[in-house]
Amino acid sequence: xxxxxxxxxxxxxxxxxxxxxxxxxxxxxxxxxxxxxxxxxxxxxxxxxxxxxxxxxxxxxxxxxxxxxxxxxxxxxxxxxxxxx
Numbered sequence: 001x002x003x004x005x006x007x008x009x010x011x012x013x014x015x016x017x018x019x020x021x022x023x024x025x026x027x028x029x030x031x032x033x034x035x036x037x038x039x040x041x042x043x044x045x046x047x048x049x050x051x052x053x054x055x056x057x058x059x060x061x062x063x064x065x066x067x068x069x070x071x072x073x074x075x076x077x078x079x080x081x082x083x084x085x
Contacts, residue, residue, distance in 0.1 A: 004047040014039045 018035040
């Protein structure tokens with residue numbers, strides 16, 4: 001299973017966002033340990049899906065850029081002279 005590691009600052013930002021969400025949307029208070037467990041769970045379940053979507057997006061962009069570069073290379077080719085026979 002893929003583990004997504006985040007810098008501590010990013011993880012703390014996510015933990016605070018989860019706490020704010022619970023407070024705002026559900027009217028509940030959630031502690032930092034519970035919020036961190038939830039963040040870890042979401043990273044393990046949702047993280048690979050988001051990662052794979054990013055890889056697919058990068059693959060598509062790279063494919064489009066390679067096709068454009070190939071078109072540009074064909075445009076650089078010089079016509080070959082016709083040899084009389």
